[in-house]
């Protein structure tokens with residue numbers, strides 16, 4: 317069989333991953349038992365080791381173009397659990413990203429029209445926010461129904477930047493200074509979580525700066541393989557790179573991971589909960605009720621950003637009785653846009669993980685995490701019939717929130 321070279325774009329640009337990176341896998345198989353798609357199918361080709369072998373054989377010209385390689389590439393959730401398990405430090409995420417972009421650039425993979433449109437909009441935050449205004453309004457009124465849409469009341473017109481400015485002048489915090497990534501989907505549809513983050517930061521005497529020229533972190537393009545990551549990273553470096561701040565913080569672990577890559581060697585990016593854990597956040601009163609919080613850890617926090625977890629001091633400060641969800645370190649199946657591109661796999665992965673909620677103690681039961689895409693996925697467990705009892709989906713920062721009364725009270 318003669319191998320055609322699938323690793324060049326129509327313009328003749330080589331986009332393949334470095335062969336040294338591909339060769340760094342020593343085939344030990346330690347990654348197999350953490351891989352959700354291997355656990356689902358038992359198929360070696362659907363494992364990190366199997367995918368790496370397919371990509372390497374193609375890159376070395378030993379395997380001709382094969383649509384099965386495209387299939388197994390598309391099956392990967394991108395959870396990066398294999399990176400954490402790998403004793404040889406194979407940079408699976410970096411390789412996977414390059415392969416994904418290569419597959420889109422060479423038409424081996426064709427993201428649908430809606431994904432391309434969403435990517436184009438995400439790169440234009442002002443337009444994205446304006447386009448999403450009706451959705452924000454309907455969501456505030458509780459009239460926007462979709463299996464992924466958890467409950468919330470985002471401000472329709474006031475931006476997070478304006479809100480932060482108002483609260484900063486009211487409370488005048490004088491502690492550490494952070495720049496905050498507002499995000500594209502977070503700002504356009506889930507703004508109430510950004511507002512809660514601003515309240516929590518300012519209540520903790522943290523000064524908040526919202527760089528006006530920030531855009532999308534590039535995570536959406538990374539997940540889909542659609543072009544434009546370089547331009548978005550450049551924009552992030554211009555917006556965040558020269559600020560005089562103690563940290564750049566994000567309240568979404570996927571966005572924080574992507575921004576961290578853009579600012580690598582320029583400025584450190586921190587998960588907002590990790591940052592709060594270091595300063596010891598203001599506690600909410602202890603709640604003497606039956607409510608129980610089950611905490612899930614986003615893959616892009618623990619495997620991507622390599623953060624150990626959500627600090628105990630932060631979870632204790634919520635005032636709730638809490639515990640880690642069973643399989644908290646396993647993927648929920650959201651994977652950026654995986655739950656749209658591979659809905660059946662995604663649902664099956666979530667079914668295994670969310671099963672415990674059917675018997676979980678507590679009233680109400682709250683599933684808390686720190687990534688809006690995981691929140692959407694968990695919501696689909698309820699709305700999609702995997703969990704047959706009511707439960708709330710919340711961001712951990714919302715459990716620390718002093719609430720809207722903070723807008724009219726001076727910080728003590």
Ligand code: SF4
Nearest residue numbers: 351392393395396398
């Ligand atoms: S990123 Fe996740 S789904 Fe993909 S190969 Fe690694 S462990 Fe498996």
Ligand code: SF4
Nearest residue numbers: 341342344345347402
């Ligand atoms: S754990 Fe690392 S070295 Fe071992 S098979 Fe998986 S990717 Fe290769």
